[in-house]
Amino acid sequence: MAEATLVRAETVPSPGGGGIMRRLNMFTGIIVGVIVAVAAYKIGQHFWVENDQGNDQAVIAGEVGWVFGFLIGVGAFVAPVRWMLGRDLTHEDEMFLAGKDQGISRYFRFTTDHKVVGTQYLVLAMTTFGVGGILAMTIRTQLIVPGNSLLGGQAYNAIVGVHGIIMIVSTIIMVVGPWGNFVMPLMIGARDMAFPRINALSFWTLFPAIPIFLSIAAFGGIPTGWVAYAPLSDQAPPGIDAFAVAIILFVISAALASVNIIVTAMTMRARGMTWNRTPIFVVGIVASSLLGLIALPCFEVAMTFTLLDRSMGASFFVPDQGGSQWLYANLFWLMGHPEVYVILIPGLAAVLEMAPVFSRKPLFGARLAVISLIALVVLSILVWAHHMFVSGWAPTLAGPFMLSTELISIPTGVFFLVLIGTIWRGSVWTRLPMLFVYGFLWNFMIGGVTGIFLSDVPADNELHGALFVTAHFHYTLLGGAMIGAMGALVYWFPKMTGRMLNERVGTVAFWTVMIGFNIAFMAMFADGLAGMPRRVANYQPEFALGNFITTIGAYIIGIGMLTFLYAIVSSWRSGKPAGPNPWHAKTLEWFVPSPPPLENFEVLPVVTGDPYGYGEPDTRHTTHAGAPPLVDAVLVPAGPESTSEASS
Amino acid sequence: MVSDETDVLPLVLPRPSIRERLRTPSGKLFVSVGIVFLVMTVVLLVFSVWWPNATLPATASDTEEAVRLTMLVFAISAAPVMAVVWAVGYFSLRHWGHGGETPPEDGPPIRGNNRVTVAWLVVSSVLTGFLLVWGLSELTSTTTLSTSSSPIVIKVTGQQWLWSFSYPQNGDISSPDLVLPIDKPVVFDVTSTDVIHSFWLPEMGIKVDANPSVTSSITTTPNLLGTFNVRCAELCGLNHSYMETTATVMTAADFDAWVRSQGGTPTTATTTEAGNG
Numbered sequence: 031m032a033e034a035t036l037v038r039a040e041t042v043p044s045p046g047g048g049g050i051m052r053r054l055n056m057f058t059g060i061i062v063g064v065i066v067a068v069a070a071y072k073i074g075q076h077f078w079v080e081n082d083q084g085n086d087q088a089v090i091a092g093e094v095g096w097v098f099g100f101l102i103g104v105g106a107f108v109a110p111v112r113w114m115l116g117r118d119l120t121h122e123d124e125m126f127l128a129g130k131d132q133g134i135s136r137y138f139r140f141t142t143d144h145k146v147v148g149t150q151y152l153v154l155a156m157t158t159f160g161v162g163g164i165l166a167m168t169i170r171t172q173l174i175v176p177g178n179s180l181l182g183g184q185a186y187n188a189i190v191g192v193h194g195i196i197m198i199v200s201t202i203i204m205v206v207g208p209w210g211n212f213v214m215p216l217m218i219g220a221r222d223m224a225f226p227r228i229n230a231l232s233f234w235t236l237f238p239a240i241p242i243f244l245s246i247a248a249f250g251g252i253p254t255g256w257v258a259y260a261p262l263s264d265q266a267p268p269g270i271d272a273f274a275v276a277i278i279l280f281v282i283s284a285a286l287a288s289v290n291i292i293v294t295a296m297t298m299r300a301r302g303m304t305w306n307r308t309p310i311f312v313v314g315i316v317a318s319s320l321l322g323l324i325a326l327p328c329f330e331v332a333m334t335f336t337l338l339d340r341s342m343g344a345s346f347f348v349p350d351q352g353g354s355q356w357l358y359a360n361l362f363w364l365m366g367h368p369e370v371y372v373i374l375i376p377g378l379a380a381v382l383e384m385a386p387v388f389s390r391k392p393l394f395g396a397r398l399a400v401i402s403l404i405a406l407v408v409l410s411i412l413v414w415a416h417h418m419f420v421s422g423w424a425p426t427l428a429g430p431f432m433l434s435t436e437l438i439s440i441p442t443g444v445f446f447l448v449l450i451g452t453i454w455r456g457s458v459w460t461r462l463p464m465l466f467v468y469g470f471l472w473n474f475m476i477g478g479v480t481g482i483f484l485s486d487v488p489a490d491n492e493l494h495g496a497l498f499v500t501a502h503f504h505y506t507l508l509g510g511a512m513i514g515a516m517g518a519l520v521y522w523f524p525k526m527t528g529r530m531l532n533e534r535v536g537t538v539a540f541w542t543v544m545i546g547f548n549i550a551f552m553a554m555f556a557d558g559l560a561g562m563p564r565r566v567a568n569y570q571p572e573f574a575l576g577n578f579i580t581t582i583g584a585y586i587i588g589i590g591m592l593t594f595l596y597a598i599v600s601s602w603r604s605g606k607p608a609g610p611n612p613w614h615a616k617t618l619e620w621f622v623p624s625p626p627p628l629e630n631f632e633v634l635p636v637v638t639g640d641p642y643g644y645g646e647p648d649t650r651h652t653t654h655a656g657a658p659p660l661v662d663a664v665l666v667p668a669g670p671e672s673t674s675e676a677s678s
Numbered sequence: 679m680v681s682d683e684t685d686v687l688p689l690v691l692p693r694p695s696i697r698e699r700l701r702t703p704s705g706k707l708f709v710s711v712g713i714v715f716l717v718m719t720v721v722l723l724v725f726s727v728w729w730p731n732a733t734l735p736a737t738a739s740d741t742e743e744a745v746r747l748t749m750l751v752f753a754i755s756a757a758p759v760m761a762v763v764w765a766v767g768y769f770s771l772r773h774w775g776h777g778g779e780t781p782p783e784d785g786p787p788i789r790g791n792n793r794v795t796v797a798w799l800v801v802s803s804v805l806t807g808f809l810l811v812w813g814l815s816e817l818t819s820t821t822t823l824s825t826s827s828s829p830i831v832i833k834v835t836g837q838q839w840l841w842s843f844s845y846p847q848n849g850d851i852s853s854p855d856l857v858l859p860i861d862k863p864v865v866f867d868v869t870s871t872d873v874i875h876s877f878w879l880p881e882m883g884i885k886v887d888a889n890p891s892v893t894s895s896i897t898t899t900p901n902l903l904g905t906f907n908v909r910c911a912e913l914c915g916l917n918h919s920y921m922e923t924t925a926t927v928m929t930a931a932d933f934d935a936w937v938r939s940q941g942g943t944p945t946t947a948t949t950t951e952a953g954n955g
Contacts, residue, residue: 183916183917183918183919184916186919187913187915187916187918190913253913253915253916254913255913257913259873259874259912259913261872261873261874261890262873262874262913262914262915265872265873265915349889349890349891349892350890350891355874355889355890356889388781389785390781390782390783390784390785391784391785391786391787391788392787392788392789393789394788394789394790394791395789395790395795396789396790398790398795420876420885420886420887421874421887422868422886422887422889422892422894425821428817429814429817432810432814432817433810436806436809436810436813437806439802439806440799440802440803440806443759443798443802444798444799444802446763447794447795447798449767450763450766450767450770451788451790451791451794453766453767453770453771454766454770454788455704455707455770455771455772455785455788456770456772456785457771457772457773457776457782457783457785458773458774458776458782459776459777459781459782460774460776460777461777468767468768471763471764471767472764475760475764476760479756479759479760482752482809483749483752485809485813486748486752486809486812486813487813487817488741488744488745488748488813488816488817488820488883489745489748489749489752489813491741491745491820491883491884491885491886491896492742492745492880492883492884492885494876494885494911495876495878495885495911495912496880496911556729556733559730559734560733560734560735560880561735561878561880561881561907561909563878563909563910563911564911564913565913565918566918566919567919568919568920569919570907613781614780614781642789643787644784644785644787645784645785645786645787646787
């Protein structure tokens with residue numbers, strides 16, 4: 031462990047002792063949260079009358095009470111409160127908050143170390159993917175034969191909605207959460223994020239949202255799907271209140287994380303790391319965070335209005351009281367379309383980061399890739415109304431939105447050029463992360479091409495609201511972004527855990543997921559073309575074969591994901607030790623031990639070139655002490671590198 | 679940093695012939711990838727012509743015919759794009775299958791290629807422009823009525839969870855399922871009494887949301903006799919899955935007979951009176 035400390039070596043004993051602060055953790059958070067939630071719910075019941083479906087106001091009060099109770103209980107307000115009392119945190123306290131020498135318990139605390147937060151995000155995302163995946167399996171089981179009576183209409187709709195939102199939240203955090211927090215500061219040569227406490231706050235704000243999402247089931251479910259369209263949401267049971275509170279919380283969390291990531295990447299890059307020398311993954315994370323910061327608050331506004339409509343008698347979205355359902359749809363899709371790029375860009379950037387490492391070639395057209403990322407960010411804000419082509423809203427705008435939507439295929443196409451240009455004539459090192467790059471190339475091509483059909487208004491009139499759309503966005507988000515994210519997990523797993531992921535099991539998982547995925551969603555395309563609507567619990571017999579195949583494919587995906595989970599868990603416990611740089615990559619995170627020490631770098635690195643100088647004797651990313659000498663950069667590293675964690 | 683170094687050859691003075699260039703390792707790679715590309719293109723073209731035909735339902739209107747043509751054109755234009763990405767991505771390698779503990783020797787340091795990049799951008803822009811022009815002209819042709827024929831207006835109302843259709847030109851008769859005369863333009867005025875539904879005729883390629891307090895119009899001309907599906911394509915609550923009925927397309931004479939049987943006044947076969955909806 032590094033002995034160098036950030037601020038001062040000698041610490042003053044804290045006057046307050048920080049006794050309470052040191053006792054707070056996730057479990058005290060849950061206890062306080064539940065107490066406050068029950069109290070707030072009871073008070074709500076006292077003041078507001080129950081309607082026929084439940085007590086909206088009491089539910090909202092209870093959920094908000096849970097959030098504040100949890101945040102107080104977990105210790106989110108310790109630092110500001112002590113600062114207000116004039117007993118600011120000592121260096122010792124800061125080190126405690128960063129999780130110094132605490133072992134596993136620091137993962138259950140309000141810990142500020144970016145590596146802890148990244149790991150927390152990873153475990154949270156894997157957990158929510160598990161929940162969303164179980165719901166997906168339930169949906170597919172219901173649809174395995176027509177007329178299945180496994181689920182009632184209400185339960186089915188609720189499961190479809192919760193599956194949707196859980197997966198959206200999980201995919202938004204799946205790369206930015208773990209790797210934007212864990213790897214990005216390492217990659218830019220920083221010792222932590224710009225705002226470590228905000229970093230912890232962003233995670234512990236998201237955490238209480240997950241029980242709220244799950245509580246939707248207890249409050250009657252949501253009949254609306256994850257889009258929560260008004261006016262259907264106005265007549266829904268209080269499940270939708272839980273949904274709205276959870277979304278608001280998620281957006282706050284995402285905004286905190288985004289600001290932190292953007293500021294960190296803007297201001298804390300190592301000396302010499304100009305934007306041209308910044309790894310493409312960092313650029314992608316910043317682009318995605320920026321886009322999320324612009325887009326996601328629209329969802330928060332839409333949900334706030336929904337809550338006001340439901341609990342305070344407002345009528346933002348009530349058509350016969352002067353509101354408009356199109357106001358909701360516009361607000362929602364102003365978030366909804368940029369959001370798919372918020373999901374896609376980090377996965378894409380991870381793929382772009384891995385491709386040069388495993389092709390042993392520089393990134394092809396790196397500057398063009400950055401320009402295309404920016405173009406994606408800008409264009410994706412201007413295409414939202416293609417989700418409303420059939421809504422009846424502003425038919426005259428169909429042409430312009432068709433234009434903007436089809437324009438986005440140009441920057442998207444550039445990424446294929448960058449990828450195949452990087453792979454072209456490469457001598458591919460066929461390790462597991464590279465398989466995910468190839469998987470991405472296959473799935474995302476299909477997802478992209480089917481998107482072109484949907485961008486065409488007359489074709490969209492046929493396909494909108496059909497399973498074709500469902501298959502399309504699963505190809506882009508699951509087959510594209512999530513395959514990229516799984517590759518990123520394999521790629522950075524050694525850095526996070528110090529151990530290699532079991533590649534044999536991982537390869538089996540990769541092929542199982544890929545094969546199951548393509549079976550499931552190809553069949554879903556066929557059903558969509560044949561005219562089967564989305565989100566139905568039952569269908570006509572002519573769709574039976576396609577649905578049966580999709581369900582079988584979904585089960586295969588499920589088996590593949592379980593295999594992948596087994597690979598992760600078993601390797602985390604007892605995988606092969608990785609050493610600092612198992613992939614022989616050139617970005618900065620590989621020059622610190624795996625797992626990295628608390629303050630990452632003993633001596634901050636200086637950057638002298640971009641990190642993709644494969645085959646270039648003269649390009650060298652850093653002069654960091656752990657960096658290989660200039661000559662070795664072009665040779666195959668012959669001897670075993672120093673793998674000891676204490677080497678630095 | 680050199681950004682557009684051509685990797686194929688260093689800048690030697692006499693430019694070699696194409697045949698010589700094809701004999702270089704890079705040239706051989708180019709030829710083999712080219713062959714894979716052609717094979718993949720053919721396979722994808724066959725697939726994109728055969729597969730939609732195998733899966734799509736009957737084509738029952740002029741709108742749906744236009745949509746089918748569009749899908750075919752898009753699929754055909756997409757096939758070479760997919761083929762080039764996959765062919766280059768999967769078959770352009772100098773070495774494949776090196777999976778040891780240490781990476782293979784570094785590949786050639788190609789950081790970019792201006793000619794390839796420009797060609798890529800030009801081709802993708804031209805393709806996008808073509809798709810856009812195609813889509814816009816198709817949009818115009820499918821959403822505007824020919825002025826020569828007077829359309830039949832049908833008022834479509836969605837409510838949780840059924841459809842109802844009324845015929846204002848035929849004495850305001852109403853029906854729980856849709857009946858249409860063949861080869862006669864129809865304007866659907868679609869609305870809802872509660873939440874958003876979406877009026878969808880899969881075999882006729884039209885869909886428009888049924889919004890409360892708003893009427894949206896959409897037009898088509900059925901051109902195939904038979905019974906087709908009417909579905910709801912927007913999640914509308916508990917029984918959304920069962921919100922479907924049938925659309926029957928019949929001859930003008932049959933349609934008039936049906937209107938009479940419902941107690942309305944037939945107009946289709948006998949008159950050309952313009953009924954403005």
